[in-house]
Amino acid sequence: MSVIMLLLLLEDQPIKQTEIFLVYRIDEIKLSADIKDLLEDLDRLNIIHVSGTKGKGSTCAFSESLLRELNSNNNKSTPKNSLNSNVVIKTGLFTSPHMVEVRERIQINGAPISKDIFSKYFFEVWNRIASIEELATIDGDNALTNRIVNKPKKVDIPYFGFLTLLAFHVFMKENVNAAIFEVGIGGEFDLTNVIRNPIVCGITSIGIDHTQILGSKIQDIALQKAGIMKKDSIAYTLDHQKEIVLDVFKKVALERTCKLVILPTPNRFYNDEQLEANLGGKHQILNSILAVNLVCEWVKRTSFFTKEDLCLALNAPESSTSDVWPEWVFKALFATKWPGRSHHFTTPEYPNIHWYLDGAHTADSLTLCTDWFLKNTSHNSNNPCILLFSLSCGRDKISNLESLAKLVKDYRPID
Known part of the structure; x- marks a missing residue:
């Protein structure tokens, strides 16, 4: 069966709310040992994880473009990788949905993976999943339920779950060392939230969406989005969020001992008409502020650059303004291509x-x-x-x- 036919088969599966929201967290499925090892080895991808209602994809795209620009030696303002001169940043980007082809969801170094690469890794993951069986479990102690308990069944993974697992597999096999993952729906129970030790997390604007899954109150939605915060990690958001949303973020951060950085929205930057025109709207200015700070935190927390390069970290409130961003930052932001968004x-x-x-x-x-x-x-x-x-x-x-x-x-x- 072809890749296209198998993808259509996955898309046609009836997916219930509970399957999206509760049942199919990848790490809760009884996976084979090699897939469990894959999940446990995700740390070497140096992941930036992004949730939110709006702006997730754009923030991820800006972040990926900034990371690629770090490889450039043509711009004097770009930090030089003098600590590990033989190491090149290889980016991976996982987003959804796609515009034309499913390969758009899984990109390496700013381009969708090729059809050959997609097909190769697709079948590697497909065959592993197809070979996995788990036992149905029903509480009880009689002959009927005992037979049910011991009856093997195939593991089913929905469309988005399969593509998430595929992205992990592709990035690991292709030696990506800087990966950005966009959450699908929510955060706490999202299929991407098997990431255990992200380098940094970002939460974009929170609004009302997917109410049948996340709830109709904005504080309930904020709670799900904040679910990507991890113990002893760091998360960034912007101060334009509603106070009730920020209160939820602060509570979750405190419970999980996650450092929460709430970035200001500089008036001079936000009212820069030229910047607004170049980026495609005021909302994209907000997304770019978040992306720059995520990448600068990534620079600080990884070992790609010398201590001298850490001065490029723009996460201090007083320095999150347009006039202190070096040239390479603007170059990367303006070069970002994100079809279907302010397009x-x-x-x-x-x-x-x-x-x-x-x-x-x-x-x-x-x-x-x-x-x-x-x-x-x-x-x-x-x-x-x-x-x-x-x-x-x-x-x-x-x-x-x-x-x-x-x-x-x-x-x-x-x-």
């Missing part, structure tokens, strides 16, 4: 048609997306403005569309 493009066939594409699907993100669109288009233009809008099942399409139309109609007529 403006034209096509060779129709150069006069401008497309503005974004994956916004919550009330908060639609407001930010609209703000970005209006700032990048002329309010007085006579050109028609056509809206193509779609939401996946389980979301309130009418309510979101009404909110979007209300935001835009005063500035641009929509066909």
